[in-house]
Amino acid sequence: MNDSIDKQFKILTYGCQMNVHDSEILAGMLGQLGYRESLNEDDADIILINTCSIRDKAEQKVFGKVGALKKLKAKKPELIIGICGCMIQQQQVAKRIQKDFPHVDLLFGTHNIHQLPQMIEKVLAKKERVLEIWNEEGEVIEGLPKLREDGITAWITITYGCNNFCTYCIVPHVRGRERSRQPSDIISEIEDIVAKGYKEVTLLGQNVNSYGKDFDNEYDFADLLCEVSKIKELKRVRYMTPHPRDFTDKLIDVIASHDKICNHFHLPVQSGSSRVLKSMNRGYDQQKYLSLIDKIKNKVNDFSITTDIIVGFPGETEKDFLETIKVVEAVKYDSAFTFAYSPRQGTPASKMEVQVPQQEKSQRLQRLIETQNNISKQINDSYVGQVWDVLVEGTSKNDPSYISGRTKTAKIVNFAGDKTLIGKEVKVKITDSQTWSLTGKILEEE
Ligand code: 5AD
Ligand code: SF4
Numbered sequence: 001m002n003d004s005i006d007k008q009f010k011i012l013t014y015g016c017q018m019n020v021h022d023s024e025i026l027a028g029m030l031g032q033l034g035y036r037e038s039l040n041e042d043d044a045d046i047i048l049i050n051t052c053s054i055r056d057k058a059e060q061k062v063f064g065k066v067g068a069l070k071k072l073k074a075k076k077p078e079l080i081i082g083i084c085g086c087m088i089q090q091q092q093v094a095k096r097i098q099k100d101f102p103h104v105d106l107l108f109g110t111h112n113i114h115q116l117p118q119m120i121e122k123v124l125a126k127k128e129r130v131l132e133i134w135n136e137e138g139e140v141i142e143g144l145p146k147l148r149e150d151g152i153t154a155w156i157t158i159t160y161g162c163n164n165f166c167t168y169c170i171v172p173h174v175r176g177r178e179r180s181r182q183p184s185d186i187i188s189e190i191e192d193i194v195a196k197g198y199k200e201v202t203l204l205g206q207n208v209n210s211y212g213k214d215f216d217n218e219y220d221f222a223d224l225l226c227e228v229s230k231i232k233e234l235k236r237v238r239y240m241t242p243h244p245r246d247f248t249d250k251l252i253d254v255i256a257s258h259d260k261i262c263n264h265f266h267l268p269v270q271s272g273s274s275r276v277l278k279s280m281n282r283g284y285d286q287q288k289y290l291s292l293i294d295k296i297k298n299k300v301n302d303f304s305i306t307t308d309i310i311v312g313f314p315g316e317t318e319k320d321f322l323e324t325i326k327v328v329e330a331v332k333y334d335s336a337f338t339f340a341y342s343p344r345q346g347t348p349a350s351k352m353e354v355q356v357p358q359q360e361k362s363q364r365l366q367r368l369i370e371t372q373n374n375i376s377k378q379i380n381d382s383y384v385g386q387v388w389d390v391l392v393e394g395t396s397k398n399d400p401s402y403i404s405g406r407t408k409t410a411k412i413v414n415f416a417g418d419k420t421l422i423g424k425e426v427k428v429k430i431t432d433s434q435t436w437s438l439t440g441k442i443l444e445e446e
Contacts, residue, residue, distance in 0.1 A: 008038035010043075010048075011026055014052040111137050114144055159204075163177055173347070220248075263304065266307065308338075313356070377434075384430050396414040
């Protein structure tokens with residue numbers, strides 16, 4: 001496509017790591033078409049908005065952004081504006097965008113990403129709006145180009161979609177049924193990026209530890225972790241997100257016995273109340289969840305535990321909420337992503353009768369955040385004086401004169417050091433702590 005030479009693209013990504021990774025694929029495909037990444041929207045010839053529909057707030061942000069791009073399109077009619085991702089998979093949202101935003105040229109769903117080159121060609125050739133939304137997932141597509149964000153840590157998708165149907169969640173409706181990639185495809189992708197100098201991978205999926213349930217053999221997530229951690233030059237293996245229900249003893253043993261697999265357990269509890277958990281269709285109750293945490297604490301050294309929590313799920317009473325606080329205090333999470341329940345059209349919870357008033361949700365959220373922040377700070381304080389291996393990932397976000405990396409427990413550590421250390425594992429003595437990060441002093445290089 002000669003007419004795309006020296007043209008620029010900008011991708012705006014909302015939502016989870018899955019979207020961040022999809023955007024890397026979109027960028028890779030645009031790169032192959034001859035587009036290069038633009039630093040700002042004004043210079044771009046194509047702007048793609050990769051959307052998230054997990055909560056109403058995420059959708060409102062996108063509507064605001066799309067509206068704001070109208071001016072730019074009026075100034076520059078040849079600009080291509082495309083919207084993709086989870087919002088487009090919802091019929092009513094796609095319809096609204098079509099109707100309210102005539103300046104959008106291209107709409108495509110989560111299952112159509114691989115068709116981007118053909119879609120752009122169509123827009124350019126016909127000068128008309130292109131719409132591609134498959135309602136169902138196709139086969140897993142291998143070999144798409146990717147333009148990854150940095151050179152140290154990489155996202156590797158291992159499963160697509162989700163079969164869980166938690167009653168509050170839109171994901172299974174917009175990302176389709178769970179499909180696992182073949183181990184050989186995953187391993188060769190990782191070997192490839194390690195050869196390019198990457199040091200750490202995060203295996204990605206909506207429910208990573210149900211990996212392989214769709215295979216007709218016994219190969220499972222624990223087997224995959226073992227295999228990945230054998231890749232020689234790879235220093236660290238992370239994974240996101242596991243489901244507490246599918247966290248087997250075999251998996252805990254594998255994590256405990258493989259040094260490269262990071263001892264960071266992100267185990268979304270969602271609620272501490274067994275009654276609410278049942279209504280959420282989570283597949284565990286408070287006691288089962290707490291016994292999983294105990295098992296981890298007994299088998300693994302130097303670990304961290306983080307979580308996701310929703311407050312104000314339909315029917316949640318003050319008593320239920322206090323059960324959540326009780327679990328937070330019992331587990332002592334290193335940190336938690338906390339959310340007020342947001343009704344999603346088409347999900348069972350949105351139709352449940354007793355919805356919690358907004359004010360109550362906000363109040364509970366505030367109380368939860370306060371409780372958790374105190375615990376996070378206490379745990380971070382306990383790191384002060386300790387020495388940790390930190391994989392240096394780049395310059396510090398807060399202070400560019402510092403470098404920054406993470407411990408195996410996923411704590412961010414900022415410290416003074418030379419930028420040539422990026423990509424190396426260094427020993428750092430922790431000297432100070434904040435709620436969200438640590439400060440340290442470098443002791444020695446690897
Ligand atoms: N409302 C609020 N939070 C939600 N999450 C998923 N769906 C909703 C919803 N409808 C949260 C869950 C999940 C995280 C990614 O987002 O805690 O783990
Ligand atoms: Fe949503 Fe539950 Fe699947 Fe996570 S496991 S993506 S919360 S349905």
